[in-house]
Amino acid sequence: MKKLFFLFVAICGMLANAETIKIGIVLPISGAVGGFGELGKRGIDLAYATQNKTKNGDSIELIFVDNKSDKIESANAMQKLVSRDVSVVIGPMISTNALAMVKIADDNSVPLIAPVATNDRVTQGKEFVSRISFADSFQGVIAANLAFRELGAKKAAILLDNSSDYSIGLAKSFKSQFKKLGGEIVIETNAQAGTKDFKAQISNIKAKNPDVLYLPIYYNEGALIALQAKQLGLKVPTIGGDGLASNKIFFEVAKEAGEGYMVTDYYSTSSVQTPKGVSFIKAYEGLYNEPVSSFAVMFADAYGIALEAIEKCGGKDRICINNAIQFMTDYEGVSGKFSLQNGEAIRSAVINEIKGGQLVYKTTIEP
Numbered sequence: 001m002k003k004l005f006f007l008f009v010a011i012c013g014m015l016a017n018a019e020t021i022k023i024g025i026v027l028p029i030s031g032a033v034g035g036f037g038e039l040g041k042r043g044i045d046l047a048y049a050t051q052n053k054t055k056n057g058d059s060i061e062l063i064f065v066d067n068k069s070d071k072i073e074s075a076n077a078m079q080k081l082v083s084r085d086v087s088v089v090i091g092p093m094i095s096t097n098a099l100a101m102v103k104i105a106d107d108n109s110v111p112l113i114a115p116v117a118t119n120d121r122v123t124q125g126k127e128f129v130s131r132i133s134f135a136d137s138f139q140g141v142i143a144a145n146l147a148f149r150e151l152g153a154k155k156a157a158i159l160l161d162n163s164s165d166y167s168i169g170l171a172k173s174f175k176s177q178f179k180k181l182g183g184e185i186v187i188e189t190n191a192q193a194g195t196k197d198f199k200a201q202i203s204n205i206k207a208k209n210p211d212v213l214y215l216p217i218y219y220n221e222g223a224l225i226a227l228q229a230k231q232l233g234l235k236v237p238t239i240g241g242d243g244l245a246s247n248k249i250f251f252e253v254a255k256e257a258g259e260g261y262m263v264t265d266y267y268s269t270s271s272v273q274t275p276k277g278v279s280f281i282k283a284y285e286g287l288y289n290e291p292v293s294s295f296a297v298m299f300a301d302a303y304g305i306a307l308e309a310i311e312k313c314g315g316k317d318r319i320c321i322n323n324a325i326q327f328m329t330d331y332e333g334v335s336g337k338f339s340l341q342n343g344e345a346i347r348s349a350v351i352n353e354i355k356g357g358q359l360v361y362k363t364t365i366e367p
Contacts, residue, residue: 018058023062024065024081024089025091026065026067028092029041029064032069032193032220033218035219036247037069038363040091040093040295041299042284042293042299043297044303048121056311063084063086063256065096074100075100077101079222086162087111087310087318088111088325090115090124090149090306092293095118095169106127111318113132114132115295116294116299117305118134119136119363120135120137123344125341131205132338132345132347133345134345134349136169136241139170143170144174144177144178146264149181150275150328155209155211156174157188157205157212158175158189158330159222163193164218167218171214186210187205189205191355198221208211209217212239213238214240215241216239222243222244223252223254227254228295230257239261245354246295260353262353263352263356264332264361266335268359269291271336271350271361274334277336301333307330308331336348348364349367350365
């Protein structure tokens with residue numbers, strides 16, 4: 001009886017000392033890439049439903065801020081979360097918006113985890129910024145290797161959005177590697193975000209007779225390009241980045257015009273799964289009745305890494321939390337096992353191909 005009494009007292013003491021730890025989440029719930037934000041939020045919601053308390057008994061409070069797909073709003077969101085005394089911030093979705101937040105994170109010593117912002121500059125020289133996806137310099141090289149070595153392409157066309165840091169970074173990396181391998185870039189032209197008619201650009205590309213088209217474009221414009229390319233008879237293998245076919249809008253708009261498109265990605269439900277990955281797929285498909293989004297997976301893993309760092313350091317020591325995140329070793333998440341070194345992920349990449357209106361796993365590329 002005495003043992004039970006002391007156990008009861010110990011538990012009460014733990015509960016009395018329990019804290020509420022705040023994690024900020026910046027997502028585009030509205031605006032041009034609001035579809036991305038919806039997928040990221042699904043991942044956070046599912047991860048939070050699985051564990052919303054630390055092993056130490058502290059409660060986790062999530063503070064969501066909509067950055068409206070805008071870089072100024074992203075900076076404002078980061079400032080707002082700093083004033084709310086958060087322990088970690090997760091987000092945003094795209095590189096341009098992440099770049100508007102990174103200096104604020106460093107200036108205020110607030111750890112920022114960018115799950116899928118792939119532009120190299122997001123983490124370069126930043127003490128408090130980490131990324132769990134691969135960088136564009138890695139992603140673009142993979143795409144160029146696929147085009148030249150696997151597809152046998154010698155002439156490439158690039159259709160990019162020169163207003164997007166993401167698109168510019170991917171195009172630069174692809175171009176450099178493709179030329180290094182001995183290939184030729186026969187045309188590089190612009191597809192501005194928000195544009196609906198790309199027929200002039202596609203006609204110019206078709207006239208150059210490339211062996212492959214590299215399309216580092218997001219899903220809205222990417223779907224229209226696929227549709228119009230089919231209408232104009234441009235039949236050429238097409239490779240995109242992780243943002244091209246990452247939303248169901250691409251499949252709904254492009255339909256069969258997207259068949260055969262290949263994308264570099266962080267994850268595939270058809271590759272080898274961790275126990276967390278198996279559980280996540282089951283929960284996601286049961287709740288949303290559609291294939292798992294890689295964006296949802298990456299945001300779930302960002303939450304898991306933040307939680308592990310908080311448990312190691314306590315919720316208020318942001319210096320310790322940041323260090324734990326930046327040098328996380330062999331983290332076994334939903335997307336697989338990976339590590340971070342100086343805030344940069346060391347992880348494999350996958351090539352997915354669109355078949356039958358779905359992303360189908362093609363192969364895995366090791367770093």
